[in-house]
Amino acid sequence: MANAPREHWGTRIGVILAVAGSAVGLGNFLRFPVQAAENGGGAFMIPYLLALVFIGVPMMWVEWTAGRYGGGYGHSSAPGIFQALWKRNPAIKYVGVLGILGPLIIYMFYVYIESWTLAYSYYSLTGKLTAAANAGQLTGFLSGLQGLSQNGWFASMAPAFIFFCITFLINIGITYFGIRGGIEKVCNIALPILLIFGVLLAIRVLTLFAPDPLHPDWSSFNGLGFLWNPDFSALKSGKVWLAAAGQVFFTLSLGMGVILTYSSYLRETDDIALSGLTAASTNEFAEVILGGSIIVPAAFVFFGPEGIVDIAKSGAFNLGFVTMPGIFGHLPLGQLFSFLWFFMLFLAGITSSISLAQPMVGFLEDEFGMSRRRAVLIFGIFTFILCQPAVWFLSNGVVDDLDFWGGNFFIVLGATIEIILVAWIFGMDKAWAEMHVGSSIRVPRIFRFIIKYITPVFLLIILGTWFVQDWIPFIFMEGVPSENIPYVLGTRLGILAIFVLLCAMVRVAWQRKKRAAQKEV
């Protein structure tokens, strides 16, 4: 079972753009502005900034450090990396299964949502989308595409399924070409294009000024004010602090196992500290500057201060897929700006979804000695089947449940385990020394204290509070309509089956390696 030499990133910019591409996703443009507007506006930025300093950046450094360290032992996924960090505990590799399971669960629905952005880009260019003139028609357009209703826009699920298949094949194709030839090359092109599109859209929205003479107060700058005017009384609410911590956590792709995998392809003396900080700051540029300057100011200009509150309450997806095309329909060159918006979301989605595939593909390559071609083929067949419930049972609560487990539960749990593993079991002295091998900058010493004490405590508080407040009701399916319960239960049994399968695969892989080592002796 001779493994081929491990792949490495080609350039430092390449790995930074790949990690930033993984972090910059739909949430930067849809989730962040809604969270900020609903939680104190400018005052939200105070807990957001604190969470970035005490959770986001330290966790980013911890994941890069752990990943590169595990990569040095020939592992690119969490089971092997966790085992390398805690060699004396043979059970820790099974805990690491969370670092493959989490991305896999997100992949099961994310690719389908990503395919809607590709479909909307296409229909923006053909003019079909801009023909939908009002919110009612745009809602019908979205539900028709999703197959939730048959209407004049779409008579069947066929277009949605075709766009899903195209998006899926693009993802698999990029993954097939590997770290350097696929992911790095695509991110080197896609991320700059995404940022340029974002800047163009932000400029267009901010130069709308006040287009309606009847409402001179409905201006783009007052729209910015809706997001940035601070309401400091909101800081008394624990909910606002948790929302800010959650936003920072989700936006940086922490705890999923994705950064662990990407950084495992670094060489032993490649820089971590500066590269990790650069990837985080690129993500913040996309979130705080671009994400905050498009959707909320645009909606404010057309719907005013009262309308935007109702729109924000309808959720981030409604804002992105119903409100935004409605706004573009009122602008000169609306088709073009609609295309820019949805294609920007598509690029943000694809640079994230290819990162979700890599932990599983890397696991098959490294722990089973498979060629990339074989690993990607198995991954492709396996995930194509796993994606089907999200495609066909969208209205039955399947995606919400997958999002809860993959996008909330496992990543917060995974990050908490990871920080304790690195800071307390692997040891802060070793972790600090490892972080600075080949480093281009010296991390301020205060972060030793933050990583060892503050970040784990913060994460334990978030984990405990969310578990009691939000997760217990969700786990016990409170509010799930009775007709959806079989689908939700089926989803959970499926996740459990995948978890058991992955644990069995870890066991087989380690036994095979042990036998191979004994034979050599």
Next chain:
Amino acid sequence: MDVGGWIMLGFMWGGVITLLIYCFAKILTTDKSTEL
């Protein structure tokens, strides 16, 4: 947008842009150049 909004926006935008410029300037001037 009121003065408080402009202050918060200026602080966050300024902070993010400064950090981004610092990081990329450091990468470009480091002895490893842009290559790993």
